[in-house]
Amino acid sequence: MKRFIFEALCLALCFFGLFTLLSRVNYLGRFSGQKLGRNAEEKMGNLLYDFLRKQEKEVSQPAVTAALDTLLLHLTMAPDTGATPIRLHLFHSTTVNAFALPGQQIVVTTEMIRFCKCPEELAGVLAHEQAHIVLNHVTERVVKEIGVSLLSTLVSGRSDNQILGEIVHLLAGTAFDRKQERQADSAAVQTLMTAGVDPEPFANLLFRLTHETPSVPEQFEWISTHPETKERVSAILGWKKSSGNKSRPLLTPEAWDALKRSDAAGASNL
Amino acid sequence: MTESTLPPVGLGENDWEKASNSYLMSLMFIMIGLPLPLINLIASFIYFLNNRRASHYARWHCLQAVLSQLAGVFMNSIGIYWTLSIVFGSKSLSNPYIAYLLTLLFFNAIEYIATIYAAIRTRKGFHVEWWVFGSLTNLLCRR
Numbered sequence: 408m409k410r411f412i413f414e415a416l417c418l419a420l421c422f423f424g425l426f427t428l429l430s431r432v433n434y435l436g437r438f439s440g441q442k443l444g445r446n447a448e449e450k451m452g453n454l455l456y457d458f459l460r461k462q463e464k465e466v467s468q469p470a471v472t473a474a475l476d477t478l479l480l481h482l483t484m485a486p487d488t489g490a491t492p493i494r495l496h497l498f499h500s501t502t503v504n505a506f507a508l509p510g511q512q513i514v515v516t517t518e519m520i521r522f523c524k525c526p527e528e529l530a531g532v533l534a535h536e537q538a539h540i541v542l543n544h545v546t547e548r549v550v551k552e553i554g555v556s557l558l559s560t561l562v563s564g565r566s567d568n569q570i571l572g573e574i575v576h577l578l579a580g581t582a583f584d585r586k587q588e589r590q591a592d593s594a595a596v597q598t599l600m601t602a603g604v605d606p607e608p609f610a611n612l613l614f615r616l617t618h619e620t621p622s623v624p625e626q627f628e629w630i631s632t633h634p635e636t637k638e639r640v641s642a643i644l645g646w647k648k649s650s651g652n653k654s655r656p657l658l659t660p661e662a663w664d665a666l667k668r669s670d671a672a673g674a675s676n677l
Numbered sequence: 678m679t680e681s682t683l684p685p686v687g688l689g690e691n692d693w694e695k696a697s698n699s700y701l702m703s704l705m706f707i708m709i710g711l712p713l714p715l716i717n718l719i720a721s722f723i724y725f726l727n728n729r730r731a732s733h734y735a736r737w738h739c740l741q742a743v744l745s746q747l748a749g750v751f752m753n754s755i756g757i758y759w760t761l762s763i764v765f766g767s768k769s770l771s772n773p774y775i776a777y778l779l780t781l782l783f784f785n786a787i788e789y790i791a792t793i794y795a796a797i798r799t800r801k802g803f804h805v806e807w808w809v810f811g812s813l814t815n816l817l818c819r820r
Contacts, residue, residue, distance in 0.1 A: 411812035418809050422752075425783060429776035584769060 448546055452510015458571040463498040470665040481602050482534050506579045507536045507545045520666055526657040531609025538594035544587045552577055610640040695731055696738035697800035699724055700792045703742050718746040738799055741814040756781050
């Protein structure tokens with residue numbers, strides 16, 4: 408009996424030892440190691456942006472874009488946040504949405520701006536999308552879902568509206584996996600804190616997106632369906648209290664008014 | 678795995694064949710049963726029941742074949758459950774999953790090789806005792 412127990416324990420040890428050892432290898436990282444080149448990523452980003460411009464009306468009033476750029480500047484200039492130069496696009500839409508595109512671009516809809524009650528809420532959204540870009544979630548996801556070979560064909564000149572539509576739908580209409588959303592969420596709070604922006608409005612926005620939007624795009628479903636949303640909102644608020652973060656105004660009231668009027672501006676362009 | 682240096686005395690060709698067939702049975706049904714590793718266990722168990730009145734040598738090897746299948750079924754079932762959860766459920770492909778599949782592959786390969794070896798040696802009348810399963814069979818199989 409003793410011999411059997413000893414041998415069984417040794418076998419179990421071998422099994423779990425090998426499993427633990429093999430678990431330390433990042434297999435998925437190796438698979439996603441297939442990357443588009445920097446130029447290809449830029450080119451794909453431009454193709455997607457052009458495609459979006461054909462589908463939706465872009466808002467390009469100087470007062471509006473200047474206010475948005477000021478907001479983004481606060482975030483990108485914050486130290487230790489990747490300091491990635493990001494292009495921000497505002498599109499007229501009746502859907503509350505914001506998403507990142509390859510080529511370091513963020514798209515925000517006018518309805519999202521209308522939904523935000525203060526510049527800090529919008530800054531939270533931008534910081535979240537910026538985090539997806541800095542953490543390379545966007546390109547990783549497109550490569551994983553569409554495939555390197557198809558993307559290479561696309562950026563080599565044979566642009567295909569169907570594939571572009573699929574990619575836009577993927578990025579604008581579906582969520583990242585929860586782990587990536589959590590990472591982006593955490594990084595966004597970190598960015599806001601570093602930039603001297605109060606993260607509480609961001610927490611409020613998450614809460615309101617859960618309760619106030621009648622039809623939340625799937626991209627934001629991680630907020631509305633995630634059972635830990637309340638805990639995470641509480642965590643953000645608790646973090647703010649513990650650090651005693653002092654926020655500073657992001658935009659002048661006039662600049663914020665100009666942004667809030669972007670919806671009407673976009674509509675008048677139609 | 679341990680092996681007696683000389684074939685057990687007092688046994689005939691028929692006993693050796695029965696013992697060897699118990700391993701061949703599991704091998705054959707692994708091919709049929711994949712990816713669900715249950716059929717080979719059932720086949721080995723039925724073969725063991727059929728030979729429960731055979732000589733101790735034949736019974737002992739039939740039981741060792743069943744017990745080794747049992748452990749394999751348990752480990753492989755977890756792998757299948759995990760795979761189905763990824764394909765149809767909410768789980769996503771992860772590094773631990775790939776690591777588990779590789780571990781399974783390794784242990785299944787060892788078991789496969791050991792089964793072939795045991796089938797060949799028992800056919801020649803040698804007594805092959807596997808690590809863990811041999812000890813357990815000694816505990817369960819009485820003369």
